[in-house]
Amino acid sequence: xxxxxxxxxxxxxxxxxxxxAKAGMDGVDKERVQRVIYEMSxxxxxFENEQRKEAFLKQRIExxxxxxxxxxxxxxxxxxxIADKRILESEAARDLSKIWLHSDMDAFYAAxxxxxxxxxxxxxxxVGSMSMICTANYEARKFGxxxxxxxxxxxxxxxxxxxxxxxxxxYMYYSEMTRKVFRRYDPYFIATSLDxxxxxxxxxxxxxxxxSQEVAEExxxxxxxxxxxxxxxxxxxxxLLAKVCSDINKPNGQFILPNERKAIMAFISSLPIRKxxxxxxxxxxxxxxxxxxxxxxxxLKKSAYLCALFSPCSIDFFISAALGLGSTDxxxxxxxxxxxxxxxxxxTEDQSLLYQKLDEIADSLSNDMQIESLFGRTLTLKLKTASxxxxxxxxxxQKYIQSKEDILSHATRLLKAELPLSLRLIGLRMSHFxxxxxxxxxxxxxxxxxxxxxxxxxxxVLCDNHxxxxxxxxxxxxxxxxxxxxxxxxPSLGSRHPELVDEQCFNNDVDGWKKIDGFKSSAKTDExxxxxxxxxxxEVNETGxxxxxxxxxxxxxxxxAFWIDDYICSLCGCELPPSFIExxxxxxxxxxxxxxxxxxxxxxxxxxxxxxxxxxxxSATGTSRKRQKSSPKGSKHIPIDFFFKRNKEV
DNA sequence: TTTGTCACGGAGG
DNA sequence: GAGGGCCTCCGTGACAAA
Ligand SMILES: Cc1cn([C@H]2C[C@H](O)[C@@H](COP(=O)(O)OP(=O)(O)OP(=O)(O)O)O2)c(=O)[nH]c1=O
Ligand SMILES: [Mg+2]
Numbered sequence: 001x002x003x004x005x006x007x008x009x010x011x012x013x014x015x016x017x018x019x020x021a022k023a024g025m026d027g028v029d030k031e032r033v034q035r036v037i038y039e040m041s042x043x044x045x046x047f048e049n050e051q052r053k054e055a056f057l058k059q060r061i062e063x064x065x066x067x068x069x070x071x072x073x074x075x076x077x078x079x080x081x082i083a084d085k086r087i088l089e090s091e092a093a094r095d096l097s098k099i100w101l102h103s104d105m106d107a108f109y110a111a112x113x114x115x116x117x118x119x120x121x122x123x124x125x126x127v128g129s130m131s132m133i134c135t136a137n138y139e140a141r142k143f144g145x146x147x148x149x150x151x152x153x154x155x156x157x158x159x160x161x162x163x164x165x166x167x168x169x170x171y172m173y174y175s176e177m178t179r180k181v182f183r184r185y186d187p188y189f190i191a192t193s194l195d196x197x198x199x200x201x202x203x204x205x206x207x208x209x210x211x212s213q214e215v216a217e218e219x220x221x222x223x224x225x226x227x228x229x230x231x232x233x234x235x236x237x238x239x240l241l242a243k244v245c246s247d248i249n250k251p252n253g254q255f256i257l258p259n260e261r262k263a264i265m266a267f268i269s270s271l272p273i274r275k276x277x278x279x280x281x282x283x284x285x286x287x288x289x290x291x292x293x294x295x296x297x298x299x300l301k302k303s304a305y306l307c308a309l310f311s312p313c314s315i316d317f318f319i320s321a322a323l324g325l326g327s328t329d330x331x332x333x334x335x336x337x338x339x340x341x342x343x344x345x346x347x348t349e350d351q352s353l354l355y356q357k358l359d360e361i362a363d364s365l366s367n368d369m370q371i372e373s374l375f376g377r378t379l380t381l382k383l384k385t386a387s388x389x390x391x392x393x394x395x396x397x398q399k400y401i402q403s404k405e406d407i408l409s410h411a412t413r414l415l416k417a418e419l420p421l422s423l424r425l426i427g428l429r430m431s432h433f434x435x436x437x438x439x440x441x442x443x444x445x446x447x448x449x450x451x452x453x454x455x456x457x458x459x460x461v462l463c464d465n466h467x468x469x470x471x472x473x474x475x476x477x478x479x480x481x482x483x484x485x486x487x488x489x490x491p492s493l494g495s496r497h498p499e500l501v502d503e504q505c506f507n508n509d510v511d512g513w514k515k516i517d518g519f520k521s522s523a524k525t526d527e528x529x530x531x532x533x534x535x536x537x538x539e540v541n542e543t544g545x546x547x548x549x550x551x552x553x554x555x556x557x558x559x560x561a562f563w564i565d566d567y568i569c570s571l572c573g574c575e576l577p578p579s580f581i582e583x584x585x586x587x588x589x590x591x592x593x594x595x596x597x598x599x600x601x602x603x604x605x606x607x608x609x610x611x612x613x614x615x616x617x618x619s620a621t622g623t624s625r626k627r628q629k630s631s632p633k634g635s636k637h638i639p640i641d642f643f644f645k646r647n648k649e650v
Numbered sequence: 651t652t653t654g655t656c657a658c659g660g661a662g663g
Numbered sequence: 664g665a666g667g668g669c670c671t672c673c674g675t676g677a678c679a680a681a
Contacts, residue, residue: 046667053659132668134663147663150667193663280661313674340670378655388667394656427669 011038017281023250024141033144040153049388064290076304083303090320096259098328099212101199102242105231106251108195110137112174113164124161126154177227188330198239216254240326244275268324269297276321296322341365342427347386349422357426365428366404375400376430381414384425400434
């Protein structure tokens with residue numbers, strides 16, 4: 001495939017994610033690493049699939065090239081005007097009033113393992129398995145070993161590599177210790193994973209009259225004293241930049257970017273675009289090969305071409321990032337949108353075996369859903385063929401389901417339609433959760449709580465980003481767009497982008513519950529045991545929001561009340577065991593109605609509503625892209641039918 | 651025109 | 664000797680129905 005001569009150096013055309021610059025990889029012999037990876041890979045089904053993907057990407061790049069070539073000078077002038085306008089608008093929204101700190105633990109899982117077993121110190125260590133490693137310590141990184149690399153390749157790179165399986169209990173335990181420190185600096189801190197968090201230290205600096213540099217030092221020292229683990233910190237006026245900064249002097253270092261436009265531009269200009277959260281391997285490749293963009297400065301220079309080639313969403317993201325803009329607000333927490341379970345096994349076309357796998361996965365998903373009292377109505381079957389091609393097949397129901405039996409019966413139908421096939425992975429994902437936590441039911445019937453919080457009542461409140469489901473889109477080859485969205489930092493051809501836009505729902509992490517780097521199973525359950533029942537529920541969501549111990553379960557919209565020890569109402573102390581589902585909902589609705597009454601009398605309802613994941617339309621850095629829903633907003637008075645408006649679902 | 655559904659892929663930890 | 668994870672989020676485009 002390579003247009004260049006693959007002939008004598010074939011490994012150079014096998015692009016992996018492993019050669020990307022990363023902390024601890026400085027002195028690595030990259031050519032050797034590339035070669036070893038290539039040698040271990042070539043000929044494998046995985047490798048062939050990667051090549052297929054690369055070929056598609058190449059076609060895509062060629063199409064974009066052609067598109068560029070067709071532009072007349074007139075066109076370019078036109079797009080330059082559009083770009084300049086966007087640049088001006090973005091610049092006008094620059095907010096330098098906040099100070100954000102991003103904290104990132106160093107080789108977190110590996111560091112915890114070394115702490116737990118000091119004999120590992122000084123040895124190259126990988127956490128994970130022979131098929132995939134989660135992270136590696138800095139000794140191992142010298143050999144090119146890193147996260148997301150298969151263990152058998154890592155061992156080839158570093159024959160003395162020690163493997164340790166993951167222990168999420170431990171990581172959660174230490175993570176919680178670090179969060180206790182974070183909490184002291186910003187009770188609303190945003191945890192984006194077990195080992196990363198954003199803290200708004202504006203007030204700390206102001207109130208104590210200390211510099212952000214001092215706060216960063218103090219915080220890192222506190223973490224070290226309390227956990228014996230090191231971390232790195234980045235300080236900047238927004239989260240996008242803070243995240244970039246924390247990587248600069250990693251490990252065990254910090255970097256402060258002052259809140260001055262000049263300093264920011266100097267910093268960002270020479271920054272390789274790949275350092276920006278949301279620009280991954282593919283986006284980097286496209287921007288480099290199509291437009292010759294490698295740095296943020298170049299991105300700005302080529303802004304007219306960006307406007308010609310990409311969607312408004314992507315354009316905004318690129319331009320904002322190139323200007324060093326990012327989110328400065330503290331986002332509202334958001335609810336879980338999907339939950340999934342998937343398993344890889346050795347490829348087979350034995351149908352009874354495949355149905356058995358499906359059974360296990362349905363069971364696992366159902367259990368997970370029960371733990372969080374979730375009922376969903378969109379089920380997506382995911383398959384990976386023996387040749388690594390991925391397919392998804394979805395189905396939306398009238399009713400919300402949770403039981404294994406229900407899940408399995410629908411999943412079986414979906415699978416049946418695809419067989420025969422030789423598969424290596426089966427997965428199930430549930431989405432479109434009910435707005436409250438109870439049993440099945442007709443989507444038409446909502447409780448007051450769910451009705452109000454769901455946004456049917458006042459659209460502008462919603463976070464429900466995109467109109468549709470969570471599974472999405474088709475034919476990636478048609479558009480060029482990369483799309484970014486918000487959150488911490490992460491865009492890509494269809495992924496969230498970072499810090500830029502503020503708005504809408506951020507899922508500040510969600511981690512903590514399952515996903516967690518991919519080894520959820522034990523994670524979720526353990527976390528439940530560990531935290532719930534103490535004040536931990538807070539922990540879970542606390543990823544940012546409820547410093548006052550007003551626990552709220554993740555992804556449930558039960559309303560204002562939650563159940564202490566799972567049976568005492570947090571608001572009035574009345575006791576209702578979990579099995580009293582209907583009663584509980586009524587009870588919760590009662591508190592909500594009561595509250596609404598109070599709120600309304602003080603004209604504050606709109607404020608209450610906005611406390612949910614919200615819009616914020618055009619916030620400071622507001623690059624918000626979202627399709628805006630037209631909605632009557634801002635009305636102070638609530639008409640009675642507000643409470644009875646029908647929900648539009650099927 | 652708007653809204654919902656579905657498929658696919660990028661991204662990050 | 665072969666072997667390449669698991670979870671969550673999101674945007675886009677195609678298509679159908681309202
Ligand atoms: C990339 C990746 C990371 N992880 C986990 C393991 C890591 O400890 C954690 C953070 O990932 P990394 O960003 O790779 O960082 P790290 O903490 O291991 O090391 P450092 O920050 O010093 O570079 O996320 C996974 O579980 N799966 C993955 O695929
Ligand atoms: Mg880290």
